[in-house]
Amino acid sequence: MRILIAYAGRNGSTRTCVERLVGALGHLDVTVKDLNTEQVQAAEYDLCVVGGCVRFGRLQPSLRRFFKTQEQALLERPLVLFFCCGLTHESEYYQEVLFxxxxxxxxxxxxxxxxxxxxDGLPWMDKLLVKALRSSIAESDIEDGEYTPSMPGILPENxxxxxxxxxxxxxxxK
Ligand SMILES: Cc1cc2nc3c(=O)[nH]c(=O)nc-3n(C[C@H](O)[C@H](O)[C@H](O)COP(=O)(O)O)c2cc1C
Structure with a gap:
């Protein structure tokens, strides 16, 4: 069974998740495609895993284009969707609206x-935005009365x- 993992990330964390997933799939026949740089035909695969990171509340344009052009093929085979985002408390909302x-x-x-x-390592514009996201999380943690740190990290268990x-x-x- 040919498995496609098609993803669109930006600064490396989506890629890190994809690498872990490939490792966890072991001996299965997996092809990884970066939608920001590669053309992909979902119909060439038997099962598709597709996802990316959230920026400004949306998935990357390359991924949104992929959903439009490949929708029918994706509907005709087993599909897994995944996403990475910085605002953990918004993840259930994103689960509903991103795809x-x-x-x-x-x-x-x-x-x-x-x-x-x-x-670290981010382009300066991204650094500014991420700092703003970090402060918004820290503030909401304190507003809750008790401080509960909720900085995100990759969730290997997921x-x-x-x-x-x-x-x-x-x-x-099979
Ligand atoms: C410019 C920018 C905008 C972002 N916008 C959001 C957002 O709207 N919501 C959110 O939950 N996380 C947001 N994030 C956090 C990213 O989703 C998070 O850092 C993710 O792990 C990035 O994946 P990547 O390393 O593959 O680019 C943003 C990050 C950047 C740099």
Whole structure:
């Protein structure tokens, strides 16, 4: 069974999640495509895993284009959706709004892989934005009365859970 992992990230954390997922899928036949630089035909694969990072409340343009052009092919095969974002407390909301409704309803997983609000190595504009996101999180933590730190990180347990789910799906379809 040929598995496609098509992703669109920006500063490395989405890529890190994809690398962990590839590792967790072990011996399966997996092809990874970066939608920011590569053309992909979903119809060439038997199962598709598609996702990316949130910037300004939306997924990357290359990923949104991919959903438009490949929608039919994605609906015709098993699908996993994933995303990374910095605002953990918004992740349930993003789960509902980021992906086209028909794909969301079709997918057998729609999962938050965590995210990063580290500023090291970022372009200066991104650094400014990430600092603003970090302060908004810190403020809301304190406003709650008690300080509960909620800086995000990558959630390896979610990546591994999805890998297990994909392995089950491929085993069923053999
Ligand atoms: C310019 C910029 C805008 C962002 N906008 C959002 C946002 O609207 N909501 C959110 O939850 N996280 C936001 N983030 C945080 C990213 O989703 C998070 O850092 C993610 O891990 C980035 O993935 P990447 O490293 O693959 O680019 C933003 C980050 C940057 C740099």
């Amino acid at each position: 086209p409704k028909c794909l969301r309803e079709h997918a057998f997983e729609n999962v938050y892989f965590g995210g990063s609000l580290r500023t 990546v591994d859970r999805v890998a297990a789910s994909i392995r089950r799906e491929t085993a069923q379809r």
